[in-house]
Amino acid sequence: MSLTLQEKILQAASELFYSQGIRATGVDAIAKAANTTKMSLYKYFLSKDDLVLAFLRKRDEDFRLWFVDQVNAKADMPNAKLLAVFDVIGEWMAVPEFRGCAFINAAAEFPIEGNPMHQVSSEFYDHFRNYIADLAVQCGSRSPKNLAQQLSLLIEGAIVSEQMKRHSGSAEQAKQAAIVLIETSLNNMPGNSLSSTNTQEQQ
Amino acid sequence: MSLTLQEKILQAASELFYSQGIRATGVDAIAKAANTTKMSLYKYFLSKDDLVLAFLRKRDEDFRLWFVDQVNAKADMPNAKLLAVFDVIGEWMAVPEFRGCAFINAAAEFPIEGNPMHQVSSEFYDHFRNYIADLAVQCGSRSPKNLAQQLSLLIEGAIVSEQMKRHSGSAEQAKQAAIVLIETSLNNMPGNSLSSTNTQEQQ
């Protein structure tokens, strides 16, 4: 509980931004939630946009560190880690505070590609996809980047689907699909008529 | 060009809601874009929320009708239609006005599940998934609902991914993944070690 005032403000803002949306959250509400005033808020952050960027950047770092830890705690072998990813996503989705992915939501609220909020959100998924690609390489995938992108699509889809309708089993369904895609990407099955059309690696 | 004033207002609102976001669009801007006044706007719509719901409901109907037409124009056999779905998505994403899925964006802007805007958005994907499931049944899938949900995850993921970073080939990548999933769901391959773990149909 030894948070600086700046950290307290950022934490209060983060919770409101994530739970209610960024545009829906006013600076007055943030100051009140942090038990301080707007004056202090504007001492540590130049503007609301600055505070939003701080929120997204911290979330980017925190979430990815937490996520990798969670995966590592569940599995040791890269192959198992690739599947554990979906279990972690599933557990994350199950918490009642879940409101989808903060970065997908931010990109939806700020749809222009050049917008800094949009860019930070975009970069998060670049990093995330790179992490999956690393695991895919360690698994010996024939086309790790393609596999990583495909698994990332499943994950993003599951997040969005769960956000739309809670408890619809998106994570488990994504995992089942992932099992098939991973197996296909690891073993080039003889006689598989698809192996010539679905594997043009484009890295 | 024989639009009613009501239709003109709804059309102007729809374009602004989709291109800039719902919360970011004020009623003054809508009235101006429709070349009318707020007085007329509030004659045909009880409130901004009412207008937003009209936007989402019309979009739901229009988009699904357009989508099914596009798929039918590309393929006749159900198997081919299932793949054509991804081509249509890919072409839709390529237009410069693309700003992601209006329903995913609306669900992000109004994160509370009970919110009417959120509900309409949720129902759109129910309908969409049912359409995919119909095609899966016609293809003779062993577990059409599971396959439909998995393909839906790929599609939603591709939309979100393309919204974050344009021209990253999400639709094509989703299609390659879909080919594998469809094939797996149609032919229970002998010797496939996964066939016992990825097919517990849960309808």
Place this chain on the structure above:
DNA sequence: ATAAATATATACCGATCGGTATATTGACAG
């Protein structure tokens, strides 16, 4: 003890939000 730095309280700014009141214009029907 005192000066300096930090935080609070409060009132205010112009702009915009969603929504309304009122009065005027325009077209069309009897």
Place this chain on the structure above:
DNA sequence: CTGTCAATATACCGATCGGTATATATTTAT
């Protein structure tokens, strides 16, 4: 010509938006 009704123009409402000015209180360091 006149009454009706749809549409416009414009000004306004209270509330909230992001952001600031000013003055007071509370810490902290010397």
